[in-house]
Amino acid sequence: MVTINEVAQAAGVSISTVSYALSGKRPVAVDTRRRIEKAVAELGYSPNAGARMLAGRRTQIFALTEPLRIDTHAPTHMAFVLATAVAARRNDYDILLLTDEDAQAGMRRVAASGLVDAILVLDVAPDDARVALSREIALPSIFIGVPNDRESLVCVDLDFERAAALAADRLIDAGHRSIGMLGHPEISYERSNFPPRVRAGFERAAERRGVTTAFRYAGQSRPTTATIRDAVRGLLAEGVSAIVLHCAEDVHQGVLDALADAGLSVPGDISIVSVGSSFDTAALSTPLDSIPLVPAESCELAVELAVAALSGSAPEPGVHLIAPHYLDVGSVAAPSR
Amino acid sequence: MVTINEVAQAAGVSISTVSYALSGKRPVAVDTRRRIEKAVAELGYSPNAGARMLAGRRTQIFALTEPLRIDTHAPTHMAFVLATAVAARRNDYDILLLTDEDAQAGMRRVAASGLVDAILVLDVAPDDARVALSREIALPSIFIGVPNDRESLVCVDLDFERAAALAADRLIDAGHRSIGMLGHPEISYERSNFPPRVRAGFERAAERRGVTTAFRYAGQSRPTTATIRDAVRGLLAEGVSAIVLHCAEDVHQGVLDALADAGLSVPGDISIVSVGSSFDTAALSTPLDSIPLVPAESCELAVELAVAALSGSAPEPGVHLIAPHYLDVGSVAAPSR
């Protein structure tokens, strides 16, 4: 293992000069710096992580706590983990995983042992136990998602209300006067925070513009071909000419299949917009307009907030909302009759 | 932050005694130990991670490298990550995530900086670039999955050949003389190592017992309702009375739907066994017998091998195979005619 000492000897300087040359915290003469850089490259020097943590009081590690509940949607979740890891690396941080039971217990552990500089909280439930934990810990925590009790917390999330309103407005602008929403299975409306926010945003926007709405769950707890078909038929029976989708990828496909079975074409007979989807709705058998959930944006912001908190400028508590963007691929048209 | 010094003072002993009491590396008098434990509990002491790494030359961290390719099956992958994290924690190790581009570059980085004690390799591709990297790094690496070039590597995996053979034997024992296999989409047979192993194990077992086989991919690259139906019809047209499934969860459901459409019941008209599935096949609309992929077993073994490698007793290179287990829920019966 090559140490700073060997680099210093090779470059003919003291170790403090090497340290300053690498950190840039004090000026170093140009040619000295070059000699040091040369030595670093030739020896393949990489500062020892443990020594750095001890002396520098910085670990360059973020904890990522994710309970991974059974009903966590794996692909979406994976996208968030990936986006967080990428954003962290770009800021020179590594990600330490805290899963399962350790998602909670681990928070205390890594805080007490000084293993990480900050904690990123994923997979946030409305009554998340990690809210209380984060307050008890002397480490910056950033929530990616919004719990019920958000007092003094720093949270990041897509602006689901505005996203749903944006979808409704688009359909209303196209001339629709009766719009349905097909939501996640009923159980998700207790387990997660955002489904109710989407529904509320949708219904408020419709009310504001004097348009009637209908709503159906994709199922009770786990959507099946049958429950999806029933939900779609229910919406159609209420006379909607457009549907806003806020549900899983396979449910999207199920809806398209159900519409095809009913002999309805998109957007000729019925217009569709997908809200808060984390997959490519343009790759479905019928490409769908969407206002996607962009993990990269949320996670980048979360990492930036964590970095800011560590640099002394504490981000102000509250929900930092990501603005929704509308992706048009042609699944919205004027109502047919 | 409470240090070992404060604990020592509170207990009225020297810091080395505290250290030995906590590590158990030297005997400590019973009452002394009790006083130390009391002080630790009252002060809420937790050893500083950085100091430990520096002095002890152990980080208690494993790197988990997972490129997360686009075609990685998220739910399966998540199960493996979870299982690895849980197994690591049980052995007092934390998991540091190396994803995306950093799955490769990060290996060198964490090795050079001494951030981790060993590397666990997930999401292994046949021509995985991390094979070469692992050889160049002075850190134990354990592969969860099997690359083509496995020279001098330590790998862990389900014994897919035996699993497939077990499925075939079970069906043959039940009286079937023509068995089909419905596999992953064609592209997976180049991208991953295990689909060909399953197919080979299946076909060899059938040949050994003089039974005819048929094989179909679930699709070209991404299975759809249509490609699945075609595959099932193809197998039925070849006269199979039983099918071994080695494919994704939604494909399983697609197969069951296709059989239902064809008016065939399981196991009355056709017997089904699922091989290498990482989800609960008993929870499908028709419960299916299976020889599941058990992430917990592979990951536990991988962690144990890593721990062993660190304790000096280097595990012998080669593929450490996990024995397959048959889960009977009644989807196999004698052929109908």
Add this chain to the structure above:
DNA sequence: GTGCGTTATCGAAGCGCTTCGATAGGTCGC
């Protein structure tokens, strides 16, 4: 009572880095 072997504890070195204060050497003004 002397000497020896145990056992429990202590002190100190050292892991590799960051950072503070000090200093050598140079530049500039008058």
Add this chain to the structure above:
DNA sequence: GCGACCTATCGAAGCGCTTCGATAACGCAC
């Protein structure tokens, strides 16, 4: 040409822990 002032560099302390060798305290045999 002298003092004042920079700038680049150095030395040393210290981060909190592990671990080695030393030692005090004790019991036991002779």
